[in-house]
Amino acid sequence: MNLLLWHVHGSWTTSFVHGKHRYLVPVTPDRGPYGLGRATTYPWPDTAVEITPQDLAGADVDLVVLQRPEEIDLAEEWLGRRPGRDVPAVYVEHNTPKDGQVPNSRHPMADRDDLLVAHVTAFNQLFWDTGSTRTTVIDHGIVAPTVDYTGELDRLAVVINEPVRRWRVTGTDLLPRFAEIAPLDVFGMKVAGLADHLGLPADRVTSHDDVPQHRMHTELGRRRAYLHLCRWTSLGLSLIEAMSIGMPVVALATTEAVMAVPPGAGALSTRIDTLLDAARRFIEEPAEARRAGAEARTAARDRYGLDRFLADWDRLLEEEVCASR
Numbered sequence: 141m142n143l144l145l146w147h148v149h150g151s152w153t154t155s156f157v158h159g160k161h162r163y164l165v166p167v168t169p170d171r172g173p174y175g176l177g178r179a180t181t182y183p184w185p186d187t188a189v190e191i192t193p194q195d196l197a198g199a200d201v202d203l204v205v206l207q208r209p210e211e212i213d214l215a216e217e218w219l220g221r222r223p224g225r226d227v228p229a230v231y232v233e234h235n236t237p238k239d240g241q242v243p244n245s246r247h248p249m250a251d252r253d254d255l256l257v258a259h260v261t262a263f264n265q266l267f268w269d270t271g272s273t274r275t276t277v278i279d280h281g282i283v284a285p286t287v288d289y290t291g292e293l294d295r296l297a298v299v300i301n302e303p304v305r306r307w308r309v310t311g312t313d314l315l316p317r318f319a320e321i322a323p324l325d326v327f328g329m330k331v332a333g334l335a336d337h338l339g340l341p342a343d344r345v346t347s348h349d350d351v352p353q354h355r356m357h358t359e360l361g362r363r364r365a366y367l368h369l370c371r372w373t374s375l376g377l378s379l380i381e382a383m384s385i386g387m388p389v390v391a392l393a394t395t396e397a398v399m400a401v402p403p404g405a406g407a408l409s410t411r412i413d414t415l416l417d418a419a420r421r422f423i424e425e426p427a428e429a430r431r432a433g434a435e436a437r438t439a440a441r442d443r444y445g446l447d448r449f450l451a452d453w454d455r456l457l458e459e460e461v462c463a464s465r
């Protein structure tokens with residue numbers, strides 16, 4: 141199939157474009173949010189092809205993968221066809237509800253009969269009110285990192301995008317307590333200067349800003365354990381990637397993390413003292429960290445393997461295209 145989708149979430153898109161289809165990725169001169177084109181920090185196959193808005197008008201498109209509400213109008217403008225009406229469409233919901241009364245949060249695609257909403261976690265499906273719109277869940281899948289865990293550095297790693305702006309959402313305010321146990325390495329976008337924002341010396345929090353994925357994986361695997369302190373998120377793919385590398389996890393028992401992290405893979409709790417004790421134990425007992433990391437690796441690769449992810453998507457795409465015909 142020829143699939144039109146925008147480059148929105150790098151890790152998810154990297155997995156998605158590893159399928160057997162041809163992926164048309166819009167590109168604009170400014171490479172802005174609606175024309176980012178191919179990734180530069182993720183490994184994408186040649187079947188992910190950049191296409192300009194001008195060329196989309198004559199392009200053969202079998203299905204549109206939507207990820208933001210405004211993409212419906214944008215796709216109609218660029219294709220000359222209305223997603224869901226003139227060409228099949230699936231809306232992928234990556235996020236948990238953001239505002240208002242969360243259990244009653246109304247999804248922007250609620251009560252539609254022209255598309256299907258595919259949630260990336262069962263938690264998202266549970267918390268979004270989509271009314272009469274058809275929904276399904278296709279769990280994440282990852283391109284397995286090619287590095288192995290060593291845990292040679294008695295440091296803690298965390299991956300957060302925009303930790304200052306998002307603050308309590310990403311658990312940034314909790315980092316100083318873990319920095320008392322071991323130095324922290326924080327990877328992600330806009331993490332530069334984080335130590336200053338936390339009021340900590342630079343030797344307790346080291347920022348690694350926007351590191352290419354393969355290099356980040358190598359560096360993660362050298363740290364003793366992985367911190368996942370998000371209070372409210374969908375399911376960070378960096379958590380699954382860290383587990384797949386073989387890192388033990390210290391995580392808040394919130395949202396989909398309670399399904400992703402089995403008990404033996406580390407520590408999962410809403411009690412910060414419990415997580416602090418676990419982080420301390422992994423720092424002091426490397427053998428215990430390796431044991432828990434091995435369980436994390438098995439769990440991540442069994443549940444979030446790329447083959448399962450792509451097979452689930454193939455079934456869904458074929459069903460939607462066939463139904464439209």
